[in-house]
Amino acid sequence: MSPRRSDSRDRMLVGASELLREYGAGATSIDRVLARTGAPRGSVYHHFPGGRAQLIEEAVTRSGDLMAKRIDAVMAAEDPLEAVDSFFAVWRERLVESGYRIGCPVAAVAAETNDEAPQLARSAAAAFARWQETLAAHFCRHGLPEARGTRLASLVIAALEGAVIMCRAERTTAPLDAAATELRELLTHAFRDR
Amino acid sequence: MSPRRSDSRDRMLVGASELLREYGAGATSIDRVLARTGAPRGSVYHHFPGGRAQLIEEAVTRSGDLMAKRIDAVMAAEDPLEAVDSFFAVWRERLVESGYRIGCPVAAVAAETNDEAPQLARSAAAAFARWQETLAAHFCRHGLPEARGTRLASLVIAALEGAVIMCRAERTTAPLDAAATELRELLTHAFRDR
DNA sequence: GTCTATACGAAGATAGAC
């Protein structure tokens, strides 16, 4: 019996996610995933008949799901302002600890999208949409009108993704810190006026 | 005498910028730049002794400079709120007209940064920094305290870049529109309280 | 599920002629 749902398959997905966030989609080759994970060459197309595209697509979906769960957990536990702050804090830590090597795997794929692999764009879009909806639902639960909650959730994600990219290039947390400060201001007003 | 500062050199830089914004850094190969521009193969390393990395680096710098000039021009002509709105409007148009194919060349490079080519990250960082400083200067000129202007400028750029990435993946302008609306709200407060 | 071998193409870079 196979090690339930295959060990090397999962390892490849994890490895692909890591490569995506560290080096981007273009650099996430099958070879590098194998080198990093030690997964067996011979079973790549057994687990991923769709080849590289399928591997990356599934890695993106997996990363997106994990992040969505984290968003849900944090938003359920804390008040919305604290929760948003803690997202930014987590990313700040992640960036510094990795020497600014780690970014967002979903954004990496979305930024390199081309027409030849529309599935990749779709999996990234699905992740973004799910994060946005999760965040919006919590905002609305705390009293924001639906349209406002939707817009603010979208902005938070966009600002976070954009700031992470800037931080990596500039090797500073300044963009992330600026975004966190100003978004807190905006959210404070939004929830006060509700 | 050479066509002042070489014609094919410039064409290659333009072509590289286009490929960057449409397909990302990984897909911006010398071959594709040549195919797109019709520039002569034999002179690549004559114009760009540093090879592909130098070509992309200069393309990013060039794109960054162009955008900085546009920011400066718009901010000088309009009041800051209108100006920010018009940036988002320009991007919205660009996305729709291109069928969501066109993104930001600077962000594309920044998102695919790896340790092997630190010059690329640096040129992207320089572009981001220049945009941010330009925007901040205008914000402060209109009355914002320096720290606030700096933060807001940074947020505007981060939100714009993040939203563009999301729009391309989702094939909607919704993220861009949401960001524009909420940033206008935030900026309105900031300039009113000044 | 995993192994080895291999076909095939794309890409970066260099050499030397013109």
Place this chain on the structure above:
DNA sequence: GTCTATCTTCGTATAGAC
């Protein structure tokens, strides 16, 4: 400044054995 090889490396994908 430009041209034509050519070397080399890497990456995808497939075939067929175990």
